[in-house]
Amino acid sequence: MNTSTSTTVSTPVIIPIDTPTLGDRSYLAHDGQVAVVIDPQRDIDRVLALASDAGVRITDVFETHIHNDYVTGGLALAQATGARYHVNAADDVAYERSPISDDDVVEVSPTMRVRAIATPGHTFTHLSYALEAAPGDGEAFEPVGVFTGGSLLFGATGRPDLLGHDHTHDLVHHQFASAHRLAEELPEHTHVLPTHGFGSFCSTGSTGDTTASTIGDEKRQNPALTRDQERWVADTLAGLDAYPAYYAHMAPANEAGPSAPDLTAPQTVDKVTLAAHIAAGEWVVDLRTRTAFAAGHVTGTLNFGLDGQFATYLGWLIPWGTPLTLLGDSAEQVADAQRELVRIGIDHLEGAATGTPDQWTDNPLGSFERAVFADLAQVRHHRPVTVLDVRRASEFDDGHIDGAVNIPLHELLSRIGDVPAGEVWVHCAGGYRASIAASVLAARGIPIVAVDDSFGENAASSGMPITAAA
Incomplete structure (x- = not known):
């Protein structure tokens, strides 16, 4: 897909921005001149680079919901680009936004617009956004894709229990109705573009290995659209499982209006400092592969390799606010981990060290x-x-x-x-x-x-x- 042209295109170009370790996707959609962004992650430099490569200007940023699994980059992106920041008018947030509600239409360009569709279920104020395009100025708009956030996923839906047990019964029924609303209002060729469902614990049910889908596909394969409501609700509630503890901190951060992250490299720490951190009960995390860690590591360190769902599991286990130091093969590995961590609101690191375990301690190495x-x-x-x-x-x-x-x-x-x-x-x-x-x-x-x-x-x-x- 060519994203470098700056000439207007009749069908919007939609670019997914994957965050595999959190199981999420953000999106940039453009017409060759202007662009919209949906559900951006905290590290907005990725989005800005894509827009620059495509030669387009970001005019609008949309949030499908107040996210529970990551800290949004929406406000910071809007501030950096001068874009309008669209957040549901019903959400109680601490910052200025462009309030948006069900059926509101945002005119992005003469050939591209976005229509809000209320799809409660993952949260009470969840919105999906239909991306509509017209072949030419003044011609009729038709849906091209729908950004479904945590509503309709690939073969599944977003989980309805993240706001607490007291709300789960109402939300699961809302989720069923929302999936049917999307299926009934949008043409079968409409691309389904969810935020969750690629390994995220925000989904309920399996999304398998599917990487693309349409409304028509979902009508034929999604249990929310193929089963009766009573059975689907029962199956969904029975399938709910544990989700990461750090989720409790994400919605408050997103309601407060998170700033852009500081990705400045952490301070380098020496052997004595590392030993002191471990002795004090702080977390010192080794980012290397599990093979390397088992072969030799600093005793007392913990292994969360960057080759898996690093941020999800570290965020799940670490007592929130515990001082954290990183150990890695290289500065690049530490930088990658730091980027992962700011996405879930862990902004401060006590320090970092790179190299090999024998450079990090004078004591005998541990192994198993x-x-x-x-x-x-x-x-x-x-x-x-x-x-x-x-x-x-x-x-x-x-x-x-x-x-x-x-x-x-x-x-x-x-x-x-x-x-x-x-x-x-x-x-x-x-x-x-x-x-x-x-x-x-x-x-x-x-x-x-x-x-x-x-x-x-x-x-x-x-x-x-x-x-x-x-």
């Missing part, structure tokens, strides 16, 4: 073994070991190793005392969460083996006895 499920099957024939499953309870209930202890990763810090004494083999679905858990346990002197393997593909085939879902 890595294994696969076949190794675990063999070991259990020879000696008793604890199998610790750190997947979520719903994953455990779907099938688990006989005799395994289930302590979901997000509960591990508060349930260390529940980990049985002796040798512990820890696993998850694929290895990433197991390494986090192993680092937490190793920091407390617990003998640990991290199973770095696919549970779904290899646990049963390796001879592990599995208790399947009833």
